[in-house]
Amino acid sequence: MNTRELSKNEYFFGHKACAGCGGSLAVRIALKVLGDRAVAVLPAGCMSAVGFNFPQLAFANNAIISTFAGTASMMTGILAGLNARGEKDFTVVSFAGDGGTADIGIQALSGAIDRNDDILYICYDNEAYMNTGIQKSSLTPYGARTTTTPPGTVSRGNEFRKKDMLEIVRAQGIPYAATASIGYLQDYMNKVEKASKIHGTKYIHVLAPCPTGWGYATDDTVDIAKAAVDCGVWPLREFENGVYSETPARGGDKAEYLRRQTRFSHLTDEEVGAITGGSL
Amino acid sequence: MIKPTLHSGEFTYPEGTYFQAGYLTQKNAGWRTARPVLDTNACVGCLQCYLHCPDGTILETDDKKVTFDLDFCKGCGICAKVCPKNAIAMTPERGLSQ
Numbered sequence: 009m010n011t012r013e014l015s016k017n018e019y020f021f022g023h024k025a026c027a028g029c030g031g032s033l034a035v036r037i038a039l040k041v042l043g044d045r046a047v048a049v050l051p052a053g054c055m056s057a058v059g060f061n062f063p064q065l066a067f068a069n070n071a072i073i074s075t076f077a078g079t080a081s082m083m084t085g086i087l088a089g090l091n092a093r094g095e096k097d098f099t100v101v102s103f104a105g106d107g108g109t110a111d112i113g114i115q116a117l118s119g120a121i122d123r124n125d126d127i128l129y130i131c132y133d134n135e136a137y138m139n140t141g142i143q144k145s146s147l148t149p150y151g152a153r154t155t156t157t158p159p160g161t162v163s164r165g166n167e168f169r170k171k172d173m174l175e176i177v178r179a180q181g182i183p184y185a186a187t188a189s190i191g192y193l194q195d196y197m198n199k200v201e202k203a204s205k206i207h208g209t210k211y212i213h214v215l216a217p218c219p220t221g222w223g224y225a226t227d228d229t230v231d232i233a234k235a236a237v238d239c240g241v242w243p244l245r246e247f248e249n250g251v252y253s254e255t256p257a258r259g260g261d262k263a264e265y266l267r268r269q270t271r272f273s274h275l276t277d278e279e280v281g282a283i284t285g286g287s288l
Numbered sequence: 289m290i291k292p293t294l295h296s297g298e299f300t301y302p303e304g305t306y307f308q309a310g311y312l313t314q315k316n317a318g319w320r321t322a323r324p325v326l327d328t329n330a331c332v333g334c335l336q337c338y339l340h341c342p343d344g345t346i347l348e349t350d351d352k353k354v355t356f357d358l359d360f361c362k363g364c365g366i367c368a369k370v371c372p373k374n375a376i377a378m379t380p381e382r383g384l385s386q
């Protein structure tokens with residue numbers, strides 16, 4: 009499905025995300041690929057906060073807010089309900105943040121994969137708990153400043169490494185899992201479309217830069233998302249029916265990628281060198 | 289075309305925790321400090337701007353160019369940056385007519 013073949017309908021429109029929000033682009037494009045029959049589940053997080061502001065509802069398709077920890081279990085419930093009603097040709101899809109996925113919702117996600125429930129779990133990764141004011145999650149990268157990892161003389165920002173969610177879901181034997189980036193939308197669209205046609209649990213982890221939390225100009229979102237892939241910080245990976253593949257990095261400067269974002273501005277050149285060189 | 293639309297006036301409160309999908313009560317135009325302005329001669333209708341707009345506020349026109357929904361465009365400037373033809377200029381709102 010290319011840009012022209014994509015539905016002209018807008019299912020996520022009029023929302024209150026910050027200007028230049030990468031997460032909202034990830035939601036908008038996935039829903040355009042999936043169409044009218046997508047039922048969206050959103051836990052607490054930016055995308056639910058900006059989409060559901062009663063009486064203003066920015067989703068044109070069926071969409072619901074789940075408990076923070078229960079995204080995947082609510083998806084299972086919706087799947088069971090629609091099946092019981094004899095509905096056909098629908099997709100139960102989620103848009104959960106990195107905190108909602110890798111920390112708070114990981115147990116429910118693991119349970120759904122165990123049962124191989126027929127759902128498409130999409131994690132939009134803005135690398136922190138943005139909706140509550142930029143707190144560190146287990147998907148925040150090493151060295152990043154957040155409000156819970158403030159750099160100073162002792163702390164140098166986040167001292168923990170980003171969790172590898174793809175490896176975690178892969179270890180459970182999930183039928184389909186992939187990473188994506190809103191900097192490479194055609195690849196993301198292909199993966200969403202492919203996943204929607206596979207039976208069982210599907211997991212897509214899309215990097216969705218956040219100008220507010222990362223500290224860069226609003227027009228840079230797509231470019232930064234591209235740069236993350238190009239320099240190898242965020243490789244495009246796919247795991248399908250037990251076969252793993254990865255798009256080779258195009259080359260690009262990891263240090264430059266870090267330096268474009270104020271969340272890394274406290275790092276010294278030595279620290280940046282150690283991070284990009286792999287010793288930190 | 290399916291898309292959330294603006295409503296004004298009274299609405300009926302729902303009896304449960306649900307409400308009409310795609311129901312908007314506010315525009316986002318007031319957020320914008322800069323406005324995308326198209327150079328129609330430079331535009332080749334590739335739709336890269338439309339694809340990458342986080343707000344879905346770019347529409348294709350009959351003559352295969354694009355136009356902006358200025359009620360909902362937030363002025364992020366992504367469209368201008370992704371345009372391969374540099375056909376979009378972000379122009380400060382101050383001084384422009386509404």
Ligand SMILES: Cc1ncc(C[n+]2csc(CCOP(=O)(O)OP(=O)(O)O)c2C)c(N)n1
Nearest residue numbers: 052053054076105106107108136137138139
């Ligand atoms: C059980 C529970 N704990 C905490 C919160 C507060 N809360 C709401 S949104 C949010 C941040 C979510 O972060 P993430 O999942 O990464 O999504 P983002 O906001 O970054 O898009 C938090 C902590 C909540 N709503 N429910």
Ligand code: SF4
Nearest residue numbers: 025026029054218220
């Ligand atoms: S804080 Fe970040 S993720 Fe949240 S709406 Fe704003 S730009 Fe999007």
Ligand code: SF4
Nearest residue numbers: 331332334335337371
């Ligand atoms: S990206 Fe540029 S050339 Fe392509 S349709 Fe948009 S304005 Fe026209």
Ligand code: SF4
Nearest residue numbers: 341361362364365367
């Ligand atoms: S400035 Fe941003 S919101 Fe406005 S049309 Fe361009 S990409 Fe869309």
Ligand SMILES: [Mg+2]
Nearest residue numbers: 105106136138
């Ligand atoms: Mg987050």
